[in-house]
Amino acid sequence: MTVLTRPASPVAPVRDRGRGPAAVRRRRTAVIAYLFSLPFIASFAIFMVFPLISSLGMSFTDFRSTDIPTPFAVAFVGLDQYTALFQNEQFLRSMLNTLYFVGVGIPLTMAVALVLAVALNGAITRFRTVFRVGFYAPVVTSIVAVAVVWRFILQPDGLLNTLLASIGITGPDWLGDTAWSMPSMILMAVWRNMGTLMIIFLAGLQGIPREVMEAAEVDGAGAWQRFLRVTLPMLRPTLLLGAVLLSVGYLQFFEEPFVMTKGGPLDSTLSISYFTFNQFGFGNYGTASAASYVLFVAIALLSIVQFRAFRTKE
């Protein structure tokens, strides 16, 4: 914001910096632009950039909750927090759990959303709005409220197992069994997120010109072939976008286990975010910061990889 205070420069290195009317106007525009940006930049600096940088700083110290009154009196410990993390079995477990959730959850959510979008886009002509609203409804609801119901659905003698019993299947203890707790979380996540992806995919499908589809049909391509050879390739940018949005969200996987299982049983649904939150709760701010930066790097890397993967195929 030097522009505000700097007097007219004695030397004018480029012609922009002169005293001409154009230069005066340019400077005026810059001042106005800063005034327009000021509310955002101020709150962005205090509540986003500063925490972002101090979190990185904290991850190289042994900062604990008791250090809040004297934040600069903490000891610098270099990479110790990070090396300790990668020897911490609980953290490694949380990484594997997150990987499990992302690896199964993303393809599953995208597949379900794509099927719904294709069905709503071409295969039906009536009640489209009803279906769209219905499938999207879980997105707008509070996870805390939804958890109350889902706990009942997933109880050993709950709704799901009652339904399964009626067709002769004995359902497991969904939330209490280490083998089934993660699939339960994934099921909930698919339910909560398919709507968003469905809407994005629908918009993408509507961008495919009708003539292309008709041309393929005239050439004798069946429905399945049209889907594979025309729809999917033309939908690639939309699919990429969906994958990126979903992976940024799913890597931060936290809310479902927080409200449903508290990370259990036996840490089987403990995610990286959850591990970080627990460390915050224990007062280990340095450890929490280091773990959160590991997650940040993972998100950035996965996003880059996805952009690469979708780009090179063209």
Next chain:
Amino acid sequence: MTPVPVTPSARRRGRPSRVLVYAALTVALAATLIPFVWMFLGSVKTEAELRQRPPTWWPQTFTWDNFTAWFGRLDIGTFFVNSVVVAAFTVLGTLVFCSLVGYALAKLDFPGKRVVFTLVLVTLMVPGVVTFVPLFVVVSKLGMVSTYPALILPFLAGPLGVFLMRQFIKDIPDSLIEAARIDGAGELRIFLRVVMPLCGPALATLAILTFLGSWNNFLWPLVVAQSEDMYTLPVALSLYSVGQNSTNYGVLLAGSVLIITPVLLLFVALQRYFIQGIAATGIK
């Protein structure tokens, strides 16, 4: 449907498969909505009936007791007001902040513009837990724990809103703005009289997304709202569900209904804008 020439064979293939698609979609829709249906029906059942196995669908005895618990023993009025106040100011602040900076980034030249925009894009990928700890330190240093500002201010700097407004304003033709400038209008006047009236759809989208985020937000309020008079609805419900009351299932269901119903009604009324908004943030 536009009348497309259909060959007899296509028509024969078309009909049964369309019926199948409808059937499959209806089953899928029922499965999606079962949790809601069960929530609404359960909230008016008695505790004894909720414990019955196998679970019942339709309430045998109808009762409002679960709701009266919230309006009597529990101070739902306060929680509701808190949720509304926090959401209203978060939406208002976000709209003002994001449209101002969005205009500057889209249409004005200033040194450091690229830095600001790049930072905004990078922070779109920052997970919530990264800033969580220092944010809490900042808020407690500022003495804001258990106040409205602590619940509102951290959410006014949302990078998504800036991105959305900047992209939208960028598509407004420069000629409109130039014409106003030639007529002698100042930047603030141009912003208010020329740009903002054209931003209706983007503002609606941003307002809806921000409202949803704020209304459903619970982790930050759970940590920052430490006195009961500052609880928002989700905080109240989540604390109630882990306390000694966790066995009172009907009350929990009634609480869920009370949180979800306003949003669900809003969604059904404004579904077109919701859906436009999601598609727009995605596609742009």
